[in-house]
Amino acid sequence: MIINHNIAALNTHRQMGSAQSAQMNNMEKLSSGLRINSAKDDAAGLTISEKMRGQIRGLEQGSRNAQDGISLIQTAEGALSETQDILQRMRELAVQAANDTNAGSDRRVLQEEMGQLVKEIDRISTSTEFNTQKLVDGSFKSSFQIGANENQKLDLTINAINSSSLGLAAGVEVETGVAATGTAKLTEGIYSIKGSDLVDAAGQKVAALTGGTTLTTAGGSTYTFGAIDVGDTVTIGKDGKASLTKDLDTGKTNTNLAGGTYTISNSGTDVLKDGEKIGTYAAATSVITFTDTSKGSIDLNDTFGMVAPVADGTFTVKAVDVSSHEQAAATITAINTAIESVSSERSKLGATQNRLDHTINNLNTSAENLTAAESRIRDVDYAEAA
Structure with a gap:
């Protein structure tokens, strides 16, 4: 018979401590909603989960980047749309001036409007900006980061659209x-x-x-x-x-x-x-x-x-x-070429915008599926933990 130790009490205290620790651990999971609250809960799972979280947040930011890229393209395309409207008006003036029912004074008035329209094309070229970046003066050459990792990008160059580049x-x-x-x-x-x-x-x-x-x-x-x-x-x-x-x-x-x-x-x-x-x-x-x-x-x-x-x-x-029938006729041809150049640039921007739309859909789908996978690793199962 041993009277110096109460084994039953020690055993009961140990069991109570274990139960209390398990209860606290479950309460932490239930209150946070996470199965892994620290590395001790699942060291390997934590590593995998954090890598997935990095990918998810990168995909979500890539989606936002692509949306910003669309906004930039829409700004540039809007400027080119206005430029094309100007060119159509210039062509209309050239066709009018080519008619020899016009006197010299008439053609001078037509030439004055033509000159002002050319100046407006150049003004649009130099003043169209997105976030202080000039878009259609020939200097824009950038990349959109549309993925979560390095080199997952889309390159875009916008050519100069001004009187010189259009051959005016x-x-x-x-x-x-x-x-x-x-x-x-x-x-x-x-x-x-x-x-x-x-x-x-x-x-x-x-x-x-x-x-x-x-x-x-x-x-x-x-x-x-x-x-x-x-x-x-x-x-x-x-x-x-x-x-x-x-x-x-x-x-x-x-x-x-x-x-x-x-x-x-x-x-x-x-x-x-x-x-x-x-x-x-x-x-x-x-x-x-x-x-x-x-x-x-x-x-x-x-x-x-x-x-x-x-x-x-x-x-x-x-x-x-x-200023003459011959010059006006030649101007019609020059403006036709300019309109084709602007149309080509607008088509390129439109195709890029459509591509970014698909990019956003893909990024959002990937982020959604990766979030579900990460949840299975990181999040708590309430039915199991209760």
Whole structure:
């Protein structure tokens, strides 16, 4: 008989402690709703569950990212939609101007509206933004993170949609009023440089180009310019004088000068547009430096492939032109091409938006199924724990 220890009491205390611990553990599960509240509950299950939680939250954020991407695309597509509406109006004006029932004053009014519409296209291009990011000026090239893991992305590039990229800047009319020497002058009309020949609208050779400066007709009449290149256009007016429109060099764009006539005055140092000084001209380098420094500096030779304008002379930046039947007809074609370019860009954005719609559906489905799997590991079964 042992009287120093009460084994029955110790056993009862131990059993009570175990029951109390189990009761507390069950109460923790029931109150939290979780089967695993700490690593001791299920170390392996905790690791698997946390990995699944990371995936679930990543999928849910990826879905939100895709929705933000759709909002960005809708902003860009809205801008392009408005640009296309502008181009349709410009085409309407060009068709109207091509009709010779219009007098010169009528076409000048049509040209004024055309010029304002071109400026609005450029304004839309530079001012359309999403979260301070410019969308349609050619600088947008980004990736949307549409998954929970690295490299699960969708790349998107939006091309520039402005007057230059749409081919609405036709060239620069450099020299005007060049008179012919000799008697066999060319008749009124528009001619173009093809190789070393000047050809008429029907493609027939009417003069030969020599030295890159001189056009000589079969009758010996000559027109001499500063420089003539393939693709340039020569216009013979009613007065028999010739003007030269320089074709934009390959890869060059008119990014700073709007359409219209510019005057170089004050012995060739000031550049005027509509009587207002816009900058200064350095004849030695053929560079216009704009008074508004935000417009930067433009090299006439590099940008337009043109010879330096003469002091106290004029040069004309040719944008879309409806000043004559021929020019208006050519403008119709140019605008058709521009409309196709915008349509192509809108189609690309629409296809990307549709893709993101499917992406969101897939991400939401994956997150839902993964949540169910994670729940089976992490969440408590109330019927079992009660």
